[in-house]
Amino acid sequence: MAIFSGLALLLCFGLLAGPTGGYAFDAVREVHPLPGTAALALILALIGTGSKAGVVPLHAWLPLAHPAAPSHVSALMSGVMTKVAVYGFVRIVFDLLATPTAWSGILVLAVGGITAVLGVLYALMEHDLKRLLAYHTVENIGIIFIGLGLALAFGANGLATAAALALTAALFHAFNHSVFKSLLFFGAGAVLTATGERDMDHLGGLIHRMPKTAFAFLVGCVAISALPPLNGFVSEWLTFQAILLHPDLPQWGFKIMIPADGALLALSAALAAACFVKAFGVTFLGRPRTAPATDARETDRCSLAAMFVFSGLCLLAGIFPGVLIDLLAPVVQTVTGAHMPTQLGVAWLSIVPIESARSSYNGLLVFLFIGASASLAVLAIHRFASRALRRGPAWDCGFPDPRPATQYTSGSFAQPIRRVFGAVVFRTHETVTMPPPGDIRPARIEKHISDVIWDVFYAPVAGAVWYVAEVLNHLQFLTIRRYLGFVFAALVILLLALVLWQ
Amino acid sequence: MIQGLLVQGVQMALVLLLAPLLTGLVRKVKARFQRRRGPSLIQPYRDLKRLLGKEVVLAENASWLFRVAPYVIFAVTWVAAALVPTFATGLLFSWSGDLIAITALLGSARFAQALAAMDIGTSFGGIGASREVMIASLAEPAMLMIVLSVALIAGSTQLSTIADYMAFSAVGLRVSLALGLVALIIVALAENGRIPVDNPATHLELTMVHEAMVLEYSGRHLAMIELAASLKLLLYVSVIACLFFPVGLAYGYVVGLVLYLVKLGVAGVLLGVFEMSIAKMRVFRVPNFLGIALMLGLLGVLLRFVSEGM
Numbered sequence: 001m002a003i004f005s006g007l008a009l010l011l012c013f014g015l016l017a018g019p020t021g022g023y024a025f026d027a028v029r030e031v032h033p034l035p036g037t038a039a040l041a042l043i044l045a046l047i048g049t050g051s052k053a054g055v056v057p058l059h060a061w062l063p064l065a066h067p068a069a070p071s072h073v074s075a076l077m078s079g080v081m082t083k084v085a086v087y088g089f090v091r092i093v094f095d096l097l098a099t100p101t102a103w104s105g106i107l108v109l110a111v112g113g114i115t116a117v118l119g120v121l122y123a124l125m126e127h128d129l130k131r132l133l134a135y136h137t138v139e140n141i142g143i144i145f146i147g148l149g150l151a152l153a154f155g156a157n158g159l160a161t162a163a164a165l166a167l168t169a170a171l172f173h174a175f176n177h178s179v180f181k182s183l184l185f186f187g188a189g190a191v192l193t194a195t196g197e198r199d200m201d202h203l204g205g206l207i208h209r210m211p212k213t214a215f216a217f218l219v220g221c222v223a224i225s226a227l228p229p230l231n232g233f234v235s236e237w238l239t240f241q242a243i244l245l246h247p248d249l250p251q252w253g254f255k256i257m258i259p260a261d262g263a264l265l266a267l268s269a270a271l272a273a274a275c276f277v278k279a280f281g282v283t284f285l286g287r288p289r290t291a292p293a294t295d296a297r298e299t300d301r302c303s304l305a306a307m308f309v310f311s312g313l314c315l316l317a318g319i320f321p322g323v324l325i326d327l328l329a330p331v332v333q334t335v336t337g338a339h340m341p342t343q344l345g346v347a348w349l350s351i352v353p354i355e356s357a358r359s360s361y362n363g364l365l366v367f368l369f370i371g372a373s374a375s376l377a378v379l380a381i382h383r384f385a386s387r388a389l390r391r392g393p394a395w396d397c398g399f400p401d402p403r404p405a406t407q408y409t410s411g412s413f414a415q416p417i418r419r420v421f422g423a424v425v426f427r428t429h430e431t432v433t434m435p436p437p438g439d440i441r442p443a444r445i446e447k448h449i450s451d452v453i454w455d456v457f458y459a460p461v462a463g464a465v466w467y468v469a470e471v472l473n474h475l476q477f478l479t480i481r482r483y484l485g486f487v488f489a490a491l492v493i494l495l496l497a498l499v500l501w502q
Numbered sequence: 503m504i505q506g507l508l509v510q511g512v513q514m515a516l517v518l519l520l521a522p523l524l525t526g527l528v529r530k531v532k533a534r535f536q537r538r539r540g541p542s543l544i545q546p547y548r549d550l551k552r553l554l555g556k557e558v559v560l561a562e563n564a565s566w567l568f569r570v571a572p573y574v575i576f577a578v579t580w581v582a583a584a585l586v587p588t589f590a591t592g593l594l595f596s597w598s599g600d601l602i603a604i605t606a607l608l609g610s611a612r613f614a615q616a617l618a619a620m621d622i623g624t625s626f627g628g629i630g631a632s633r634e635v636m637i638a639s640l641a642e643p644a645m646l647m648i649v650l651s652v653a654l655i656a657g658s659t660q661l662s663t664i665a666d667y668m669a670f671s672a673v674g675l676r677v678s679l680a681l682g683l684v685a686l687i688i689v690a691l692a693e694n695g696r697i698p699v700d701n702p703a704t705h706l707e708l709t710m711v712h713e714a715m716v717l718e719y720s721g722r723h724l725a726m727i728e729l730a731a732s733l734k735l736l737l738y739v740s741v742i743a744c745l746f747f748p749v750g751l752a753y754g755y756v757v758g759l760v761l762y763l764v765k766l767g768v769a770g771v772l773l774g775v776f777e778m779s780i781a782k783m784r785v786f787r788v789p790n791f792l793g794i795a796l797m798l799g800l801l802g803v804l805l806r807f808v809s810e811g812m
Contacts, residue, residue, distance in 0.1 A: 204623065207565045218567075218617075227610040228603055240602055240646070244653055259803040262650055263796065266643035273609060273642075274635035277616040281631065286623030287563055350598065359659045362598035366581065366607070369598070374577035377726065381554065385722045388557030395561070395718055396624040397705075408620070408628025416636035420789040 001051055001061040009048035009088070015041040016096055028096045038097055042104050045092040046111065053085035054138045055145060056115040057453045062138060063122070067130035067198070071189020074130060078137040078185060079178040086144055086174055093152070094167075094335045105153030106253050112149050113264035116142030118453070120271040121425055124278070124417055125449055127410040128198050129188045132279055133181065136224060139268055140177040143236065144170045146261055150242045151336065153254055160338035162245045165353050167332050168325055168340050169238035175324065176231045176317060180223040183310035187217035190299035190307070191283060195292040200279065201409045205288040209296040214284045216307035221280045223314040225273035229367035231317035234351070236269055237361055241353045271417070278413045287404045319363040322351050411447070418447070426450060506594035509755070510584070513593055517583040517740075520763075521732035522546035524739065524770050531774025546732065550725050558721035561622045571618035572719065572726035575611045579730040582607040583737040587744050589758035591662040591669075591751050600659040601649045604741075605642065608693070611730065612638055619715035630714030633785060637699065637711065640792035641692045647799025648682045648689065652745055654806055655679065661744060669748035678802035683746050685802065688795035690738035692788070694731070697777040699788050702731075709782065739769040 017023050018031035033041065051058035066077045093100070119139030126132040147170025154163035188198070190213045197203055207214040223230040243265070246258040288294040298304075317324055322343030329339040343351050350362035394400045422428035426449045435441045526543040533540020560569070582604045585596055599607065616634050619627040653659045655678065656667040692699040695712035705713055716727050743765045744751070750761030783791060 205563070207567060207621075208563070211566070222610070222613065225609075225613060226606065227613055228599070228606050233603075233606055237602055237606075240650075241659070244650065244659065247654060256804060259647075259650065259800060262803075263643055263647055263800055266646035267639070270609070270639040270642035273613055274639050277613060277620070277631060277635050281617055281620030281628075285565070285567070285617065285620040348598075356597060357658060357660065357663055359600050360597045361600060361603055365595060365598040366603065369581045369584070369595070370574075370577050373580050374573045377573050377576050377580075381722050381726075385554035385725075386557055388721075390557055390559050391562050392559050393562060394622045394624050395559075396622075396626055397717065400624065404623065406625050407623045408625065408632060413628060413632040416632055416785070417639060419786060420636060420640070 001058070005048045005051035005058075007048075008044045008051070012041050012044035012048055012092065015044065016092070025096065029098065033097075035101070039101070039104070042093060042097060043107075045089060045097075046108065049085040049089040049092070050111065050145075052088070053082045053141045053145075054115075054119075055111055055141060056118045056138065057457050059115070059119070059138045060454060060458055063126075063131050063134040066134040066137065067128065071130070071185050071192060074134070074189070075182040075185035078134060079182040082137055082141055083174050083178055086141070086148075086170075089148065090167075090335065093148075094155070100152045100156040102153065102156045102251050102253070105149050105156055106257050108145055108149030108152055109257050109261050110149075112142045112145030112147075113261040114142070115139070115145060116268040117264050117271070118142075118425065120268045120275060121417075121421055122451075124271060124275045124414045125422070125426065127200050129191065129200050129203075129279065129283060130185070130198050132200075132275065133184050133188060136184075136272065136275070137177075137181060139272060140173065140181070140224075143239065143265065143268065144173050144177070146170075146265055147173060147235075147239050147242065149261070150239070150246075150258070153249060153258070154242075154245070155336060157249055157251075159245070159248055160336055161340075161354075162242065162248065163336040164332045164338040164340055165238065165245070166242035167336055168328050169235055169242055171328050171331065172238060172321070172324060173232075173235035176223070176235050176314075179310055179313045179317065180220045180232060183216060183220040183307055183314065184224065186303060186307050186310070187213055187220060190303055191296075194296040194299060195290075197290070197292055200282040201411070202290045203283045203288070203293045204286045204404060204407065205284075205293060206296055207284040209288075209293075210284075210298045212304050213299055213307065216304070216311045217284065218280060219311040219314055221276040223318070225276045226269040227273065229318050229363045229370065230314050231321070232314075234318060234321040234361070234363060236265065238351075238353060239265060241359055244359075245354075274417060278410055282408070282410045282413060286407045289404045289407070289409075315367075319367045320349060321361075321363055322346065322349055325351060418449075422449065425452065427452060503594075506592075509590060510594040513588060513590075514580070514584045516588060517586075517733060517736055518580065518729075520766065521583075521729065521736040522550060524736050524766055525732040527767065527770035528735075528774045528777070531771050532778055535774065535778040546728075550729060553720075553725035553728070554722050556721040558723055560720075561718055563622065564718070565621055568618050568621040568718075569723070571614045571621075572723040572730075574614045575618075576726040576730040576733075578607050578611040578614070579733045579737070582611075583733050583740070585661065586737055586740045587662050587665050587751065588740050589751070589762040590755055591665045591744075593662065596662045597660060601653070601661050601664070601741075602646065602659055604661070604737075605645050605649065608734065608737075609638070609642060611734075615715055615727075618719075622718045624718065626710070626714045626717050629708075630711055630717070633711045634715060637692050637788055637792065640789055640796060641689050644685055644792060644795040644799050645689050645693075647796060647803060648686050651678045651682050651799060651802035651806060654803065661741070665744045665748045665751055668745065669751050676806075678806045679746065681798045681802040681805065683742070685795040685798035686738075686742055686745070688791065688798075690742065692792055692795075694735045694738060696773065698780050698783040699791065701782050709785070711785075736766070739766060743769070 015037050016028045054062035066074050116139050119135050123132045123135035147166050150166035151163045223232045226232040226236045243262045325343045333339040346352050349364050350360045352360045428449045431446045433444045526546045530540045585599050616631040619631040656664040700711040750758050
């Protein structure tokens with residue numbers, strides 16, 4: 001995949017450089033390619049950077065590669081390296097190509113929406129904690145590309161302020177993702193070192209053994225699920241505000257594509273929340289399912305400090321988003337030629353993307369309100385209500401079963417969603433074998449999930465490579481005379497070709 | 503400023519005080535339709551008082567999250583309800599969060615609730631949480647599509663501005679608004695766990711969703727969760743009233759308040775009648791039901807152009 005994406009990028013730069021072959025950015029900006037060439041360059045850029053960022057259907061390598069590294073390296077790969085690809089895309093398409101066309105917006109929007117929803121659906125099917133996080137990287141890249149597609153769409157129609165809003169949303173989300181994904185990978189790493197397990201179904205109850213890690217991981221979960229008052233919500237809110245500007249676009253394609261993308265964005269946000277209820281609930285809550293989970297120890301102080309720094313960043317970016325928007329303004333200004341209104345002057349530190357009558361959000365006030373009303377409730381209750389508390393066995397409708405196997409696992413938690421969405425996307429089906437009464441064989445339920453994208457795009461390529469390798473394998477076992485014969489034949493053919501060429 | 507603060511304070515107190523009454527009204531209507539006399543209208547207040555006076559029985563392996571969650575759920579729901587204009591628009595703090603933020607705040611409450619349900623590690627907690635997130639994964643996008651279509655018509659996502667727009671300008675009957683209303687009612691039914699999605703009165707094991715999540719709660723914690731559930735019902739009724747029936751928001755506080763009470767009464771009776779007239783669905787029919795809401799929301803957004811073009 002790396003070679004493939006490198007090839008696409010090289011070809012893209014070759015097209016951008018044009019006949020003069022100047023590869024400096026300034027030289028490339030001077031070249032104004034023909035529409036066909038520009039279109040080809042854009043598609044190549046999308047393939048090249050998209051496969052590095054993990055855009056569906058070029059994402060297949062990412063959930064395999066990112067979890068394989070040690071957790072802090074995974075954090076770097078998911079949090080930072082994918083952003084380099086996003087940077088590359090913005091640089092090539094917005095800066096160097098500089099002639100956004102309407103259809104390119106539609107293309108990027110479609111890719112982004114599909115990536116966001118498929119990424120989170122894959123994540124929901126996953127029971128390996130780190131692979132789940134890697135699939136969420138795919139989802140978040142999709143959300144970033146939705147923002148970029150919106151920026152392209154508005155830019156192509158000369159709506160610079162709207163494009164600036166969309167691009168700010170995309171870049172804001174890129175920043176947010178690098179913060180909370182690093183936090184989550186650190187948390188997964190802490191769990192991995194404490195228990196030696198990445199499989200959620202072998203964990204459970206870690207909130208008792210690792211309370212600090214659990215708290216930091218919870219902050220990351222809330223942030224990535226786009227819930228207020230943390231940062232993930234702000235960037236998705238900004239993306240929605242950009243989506244709301246789409247009636248200004250004249251093309252009919254956008255009038256249908258952008259609301260559809262809005263639905264996909266909302267769907268991916270809701271599914272992400274579901275997925276992180278599952279990830280946190282199965283890993284940290286409930287009762288421990290195995291001995292390593294029972295004997296887990298809290299991780300060391302340095303790791304905890306790193307996690308808490310990122311948790312703090314999640315909160316700060318969530319309640320002071322205006323600062324970040326203002327910091328992004330120069331970048332957005334150079335790329336789109338406009339920027340969002342300066343946010344720091346707005347009263348009470350709210351953010352106002354366009355005008356205050358249209359929409360505004362104040363993370364700080366929401367956070368303070370929640371804090372105040374929660375404290376009020378706690379005070380009132382502890383002042384006026386009963387404070388008695390008794391510990392007892394769980395109620396569980398009267399039949400508590402002490403075996404941890406009776407808890408919901410990641411697979412059973414995701415079963416309703418698998419049933420709703422999986423039949424289409426993953427061609428899932430379940431087979432239930434129920435032995436007749438009197439038969440002592442256990443009843444079994446088996447699930448089958450097939451990855452359609454792997455089957456359609458990758459399996460044929462892998463099959464072809466395998467077949468060619470099988471055929472060429474014979475060449476390894478020849479005598480030296482035959483090898484010399486090959487060398488001689490190749491030389492003759494080359495010379496012949498040279499002669500014929502001239 | 504002082505007046506604004508006062509109105510905001512009255513609003514926060516009002517939603518808190520009225521919420522159990524609405525729940526009581528719905529229960530009363532349902533009971534009358536079953537030819538029972540039913541508990542009195544103020545029974546929910548008595549229930550809350552009783553729960554607050556009782557001791558909490560906490561499962562042995564409950565963590566801090568289980569004890570914190572009820573307050574978080576309550577606080578988040580209360581903040582969301584305080585942002586919805588009930589008897590007057592232009593609340594002092596209504597600009598601190600728009601309709602998208604209100605939807606997301608309810609999402610936060612649900613997130614806390616689902617996590618708390620997983621905390622004890624019982625199978626009922628798991629079944630409730632996993633079904634709740636399945637329902638939410640369709641209800642939330644549907645809600646946001648409705649927000650999108652309404653916001654496109656009113657040119658704002660601020661609930662106050664939308665209500666003003668709907669109340670003062672001649673919006674007329676629009677296809678997308680009608681679709682939005684139907685979709686919002688479906689979403690409200692699902693989000694509040696009403697029949698046909700979930701039955702708030704049942705403890706029948708395999709059909710519970712919301713009740714399964716709160717099964718382990720007792721005493722003051724349960725009181726907080728019950729109050730939050732009542733608040734959420736009131737919130738959805740208020741949102742429907744303020745988006746689609748903004749009558750009376752313009753004529754001062756007293757008229758607004760009286761009309762708001764009337765609207766709540768009508769909504770409560772209608773909900774009771776509706777719940778009595780249909781049966782609960784199987785869990786896996788619910789996605790189809792909510793899929794209708796999602797499609798209606800999306801159609802509402804798309805049809806806006808059609809109705810504008812004509």
